[in-house]
Amino acid sequence: MTLYNISNTALVISLFSYIAAFIVFVISYTGRRFGNRDPQEQIRKWGTRAFGITVFGLAMQIIYFVSRWIANRFIPVSNLFEFMSFLSMMVIVAFVILYLIYRKPLLGAFATPVGFIILAYAMVFPWEAQPLIPSLNSVWLYIHVTTAATAEAFFAVGFAGGLMYLLRVVKFQSAEKRDRKQQRGVEFTLFAVLCVFGFIFSTMLFRGIGYEAAFAGQEVVQGNVTEVTVEYTMPPIAAPHGYETISMDSFLGMNQPLFQAPDWMNGVNAGRKFNTFLWSLLFGLVLYGLLRLILRKPIGAAIQPVLRDIDPEDLDEITYRAIAIGFPLFTLGALIFAMIWAHIAWNRFWGWDPKEVWALITWLFYSAYLHLRLGRGWLGLRSAWLAVIGFVVVMFTLIGVNLIIAGLHSYAGV
């Protein structure tokens, strides 16, 4: 098991490296006028350092990946932890490629957080590698999953670029109706990112406490009514609909669930997932509130000055470039290779499985983006919004489908 220890340690180091790189990227801009030195020179010097830290983190993550591959004896992309950490690695790779083309250190201040948030998210899920089930035992697991994840990583950098563009150009001081709408949109996007943090923090916190609660109820499974128990690891704000409490640890004086999940939420785990969602939202709100209290203005308005010196048109182009690199790869990895594997493993190249449908939806979304941009001249703000929304679609395909719609892609045991 020592190889797993090396692997896990390397992964934790890479997480902290990305966080450190993020801080240095931010300092390279905010601290560029410290002392009496040339600001451009400062940015270049600190930007290069931050980039170096990022590359170090990437090297660590590659060590994680290779050593785990050796220990597993198959490529580590077979469960949610492995897949999401691979995705985060590819986000960093995509950033490194775009950094080498455009040399914009500030891109790092947005791409590295996307990378480490995804990595931290991955770390919430069980780390243990499970042996491969027969349907995953194919060389196409390597080909399909890696290509698709690489494409999605470029979309993630496109998201970072799009968000930067919005933060740079949205008029936060304006009270005009159009600008207000944009401001609210940006704030909501930032809030959504904070909710992901909220999910990570709340899961870690309650796991640390060792919180437990259990409920019993009836579910229709394949037409038969079955008695089931559902275990919660977070205090139940919402209990599953129509279930009885078997046991429940007291939490801050809370001894029973606050309410029940609505009855249209079906499935054995629907109540638990809804409860997790509520906690993420609650933590997100608290984080957002704290930030607002510290900054005393909308978060977007507080970030904007940092971006003052960057050319918005460069951001627009970087965003588009990231998506333009990702799109052909996505076509190849998430559709063509997927069809080949589905043909071999499931005896049909396409079966309208929810995951397949959502890969198609992602593809259609980005093709609409490209047609609007190239054919209808949707540049700047509208293009940036589409880049942001597109990544939401990607994340829904990767995680949301497994959470909300069940299908054949079983690796996400959430």
Added chain:
Amino acid sequence: MEETSKPLDMRYDGAPRRSQKPKKNWLDYVWSFFSSVKVGVWLIVLTLLGAAIGSIYPQEEAFIIPPGIDYYESTYGWLGKWYYILGLSHTYTSWWFQLLVLMLGTSIVVASLDRGIPLYKALKKQKPDRTIDFMRRQQLTLEYELPFEAEDQAAADRWLNEVSAQLGKQRFRVSRVGMAVMGEKNRWSRWGPYVNHLGLIIFLLIILIRTLPGFTLEEYISVLEGDTIPIPNTNYYLKNEKFTVEFYENDELRGQFREEERVVPRRFETKAVLYTCTERCGTSDPVLQEAVQGTIEVNNPLEYRGLSIYQFGYEVTPQIRSVTVSLFDKQTGENYGQFTLKTQNPDLSYTAGPYKLRLHNYYPEFSLDATGAPTTVSGSKPNAPAYIFMITGPGLPEEGSSYIYFPREIDKERFRQDDINAAVGTGDKFEIRAGGMEDVEIATYTSTLTARTDPTVPYLLFGGLIAFIGLAMGFYWQHRRIWLRVDGNRLTLAAHTNKNWYGMRTEAKKLLEALGLEAAAVQIKQKNREGEPS
């Protein structure tokens, strides 16, 4: 920089398109409708929304036996009920979804023809010497005094030769007319979108062809170990020689899986023989000829002449396949002889020493009906097999004596085998029994498989590959052009690319720096950028 009119629309290089005709007949209207990017994007968005709606609840096609409204209502409540009533439970085969895809296909063809052909013509006949007005109205422009006398034609000519050489070094294709030079590279990347659309059309056409009846075959089959069954709608038969499944040991699992002692299969496979039926197909006694045999695993189907048989899963269905029994003399304990009783299509006669046994009746799942007469619950599943023999031989009547035998101990007790045999008089004379568990052959697993023919898959993938190549052409390379002209000693430079302006600027700067015009390189400017389709 002087004031110029607004930047030139360089889409399709300004070529006229059919859809832009001012006077239109009805066909032109249809044409412009489908050639419009706006309409195309709407079709994409509507298809996207349709696909999303269909993913909310499982589609009927996802089940081997499509469920009805009751399933949707009992599983998903009133939402499920309405999902079914509105026909959303078969979204992807509904007329409206297929119409959307058809319109999208039409849009792809029309839009590509509308733009591709004029663009091809326009790029084919390009002039290297463009007017100053054309150049000023490009996005990247520069005007600059060159360091020689305005009258010095020879110097200008020498300078342009240097430009040509440098552009060549930067891998541009250079053409020169008089005092004007044009460099162009990667024009072929402009065909990327059209190649992509071609691939998509091939793909969609094959999808259309596939829907013709008889083009594809898909049959689910379940075969118990040892059985041979016909594959419906073909003249093939499949025998499951042996089914094996290996599970992971508990100590190979980790975390939650280990705690819950989950049963995780490592691999499962069916050793199968595929037969073609030559005569009496579909009867209980077909003439079979071996076609191919092999091992079928997940990710590794058995292939024969376009027919593929895939491992789908397995079920645990323990059943007695056969029992090897002996006929004993109840008094002396003498063993007259051994024979094997199968539970599927048992033989009709057996011999044990001097005795002959004729199978009078066989009940795979023995039971007694309301009048107390023996009957079988299931026609084939040997859940409680019972054999009634007529025994003939020394000391027995001519017509034989009957004897009932239950292989399963539990049935023997339940239906009182010994009492029945005693009543007819054979009970104290004979005993049929097996030696032990080793004489009972049990089939534990039923292998579930899918037989499929789909000749279209290679062509579909070919279409997909073409589409990918088109995307790579269009997105990983850019069509770059740069124009330079010298009037006296005044240089006018303009550059255009269909995407990645950053790269174009770098390219122009590199050219000027190589020519020793660092001062000019800094001045190079770009007007408001505008995206452009290829």
